[in-house]
Amino acid sequence: MSRIVVLGAGAWGTAIALSLHRHGGHRISLWSHSADEARQIAEAGENLLFLPGFPIPDAIAITADDAIVASAEIVVSVIPSGFLRPTIARLRPHLHAGQIVVSATKGVEDHTYLRMTEVISASLSEAGLSLPVGAFSGPSFALEVAQGQPTAVTVAFDDPEISARIQQEFSSETLRLYTSTDVIGVELGGALKNVIAIAAGVAAGVGLGHNSTAALITRGIAEITRLAVACGGRRETLAGLTGVGDLVLTCTGSLSRNRTVGQQLGQGRNLSEILASLGGKVAEGVFTTRAALGLARKHNIEMPISEQMEQILDEGKDPREAIKDLMLRPGRDEQ
Numbered sequence: 001m002s003r004i005v006v007l008g009a010g011a012w013g014t015a016i017a018l019s020l021h022r023h024g025g026h027r028i029s030l031w032s033h034s035a036d037e038a039r040q041i042a043e044a045g046e047n048l049l050f051l052p053g054f055p056i057p058d059a060i061a062i063t064a065d066d067a068i069v070a071s072a073e074i075v076v077s078v079i080p081s082g083f084l085r086p087t088i089a090r091l092r093p094h095l096h097a098g099q100i101v102v103s104a105t106k107g108v109e110d111h112t113y114l115r116m117t118e119v120i121s122a123s124l125s126e127a128g129l130s131l132p133v134g135a136f137s138g139p140s141f142a143l144e145v146a147q148g149q150p151t152a153v154t155v156a157f158d159d160p161e162i163s164a165r166i167q168q169e170f171s172s173e174t175l176r177l178y179t180s181t182d183v184i185g186v187e188l189g190g191a192l193k194n195v196i197a198i199a200a201g202v203a204a205g206v207g208l209g210h211n212s213t214a215a216l217i218t219r220g221i222a223e224i225t226r227l228a229v230a231c232g233g234r235r236e237t238l239a240g241l242t243g244v245g246d247l248v249l250t251c252t253g254s255l256s257r258n259r260t261v262g263q264q265l266g267q268g269r270n271l272s273e274i275l276a277s278l279g280g281k282v283a284e285g286v287f288t289t290r291a292a293l294g295l296a297r298k299h300n301i302e303m304p305i306s307e308q309m310e311q312i313l314d315e316g317k318d319p320r321e322a323i324k325d326l327m328l329r330p331g332r333d334e335q
Contacts, residue, residue: 001025002169005069007087008078008105009037009062011050011281015142016076016104017060022148023172029061029068033079033087038064049280054146070094074102074169076136077120080282081107084116088123095129102155102166104136106190107284108291113298115187132162135183136170137190138241139249141256148174154242156180156187178241185233189224189243192292193250194285195306196220198262200251202312202319205266212323216305217251222334223303227292230299258285265312266319289313304329 001024006017009032017030032038041047042062046055056062069075069091079087084105095101103116114122117133124131138153145151155170155177157163163179171177180186196216203212224247225238237243250256261283264274275286289310296303308322 001027002073003027003071004074004076004169005029005031005072006076006078007031007069007091008033008080009041009047009050010078010080011047011142011146012104013076013078014047014051014054014056015145016078018054018056018146019172019175020170021057021060022174023170026169028059029063029072030056031066031068032062032064033083035064038062051142051146066091067094070096072099074100074166076102076104077116078104081105081109081116081119081284082282082287084119085109085123088120089126092124092127092129095124095131097129097131099131100162100166101131101133102136103133103187105284106137106187106194107288108188108191108295110287110291111294113291113295115184115191117183117187132157132159134158134162134166135187135190136166137186137246139245141249141253143255145175150174150176152176152178152241152245154178154180154186154240156183156185158183180237182234182237184231185228185237186242188228188231188233189238190246191284191288192224192227192306193220193243193247194258194283195289195292195309196224196247197250197256197258198265198283198285198289198309198313199305201256201259201262201264202266202309203262203323204259205263206319206323207266208323213251217247220251220305221247223301223305227296227299227301227303230301231295257281257283261286262309271313271316285309286313 006013105116120133134157155166167177311317
């Protein structure tokens with residue numbers, strides 16, 4: 001068994017720590033960026049802000065001590081995409097050869113258009129450090145993982161032996177891991193589905209029905225796949241858990257923050273008010289949309305749904321007009 005540090009004490013980081021504890025045998029630490037937050041979680045015995053109702057066993061150490069990462073064999077990064085680079089830079093002095101980094105953040109960095117594993121690797125390389133960095137993604141609401149509901153995800157590393165090790169270390173009777181070497185496809189599927197989920201929420205918010213949702217999911221996976229393949233991912237990956245699986249969950253599940261943001265936009269609420277109402281939780285799709293389109297333009301890939309979401313999010317376009325513009329696009333073959 002392994003010494004594992006989970007970076008990020010939000011809902012997903014807490015749920016992963018609980019799942020790893022359920023596996024048994026590991027020494028697990030849950031790291032928070034804030035000493036106050038770590039103290040509050042430790043004193044309450046649960047994460048009252050992000051994942052209330054789930055007692056955190058004493059065997060999971062709650063800490064804000066940066067030096068804790070030095071003790072880890074496996075580091076699981078669940079840092080929101082907008083804070084990932086500075087957080088890795090902060091923790092970099094305590095990382096060292098022999099460690100494995102698993103990224104469980106779903107996003108694309110703004111301006112650089114880098115995937116999360118690329119952001120981590122780039123930050124480490126600034127200190128002359130090279131570690132194996134892989135992706136952990138799939139249809140997985142934090143609440144249901146914490147509840148112990150059966151969940152299946154994918155872990156991807158360039159080295160299949162490392163993927164197999166993480167599969168063995170993380171799998172339990174409630175969490176099943178499949179392995180892959182397609183880091184690009186796994187990451188982009190997980191990141192880009194959040195943008196399409198906002199669109200699905202918008203459709204629900206303006207009162208559209210199941211036909212519209214089915215169309216958005218189907219055409220959404222088409223544009224996600226186009227971009228992932230252009231970036232070097234494999235088409236078949238997007239037909240799996242981290243593509244279609246995660247997309248269906250996030251577009252239809254009531255626990256999806258991205259869908260909720262879209263639904264409230266469709267109902268006429270202001271984006272800043274919606275984000276403020278999340279209570280510190282992050283809807284990654286809001287931040288991924290612009291970066292995803294930057295990546296798409298770099299590769300000359302058409303992403304019409306994402307383009308309309310950008311106009312709604314950044315320019316305040318009327319959601320009904322966005323849907324109308326999607327429907328009136330020139331006819332084409334299905335691809």
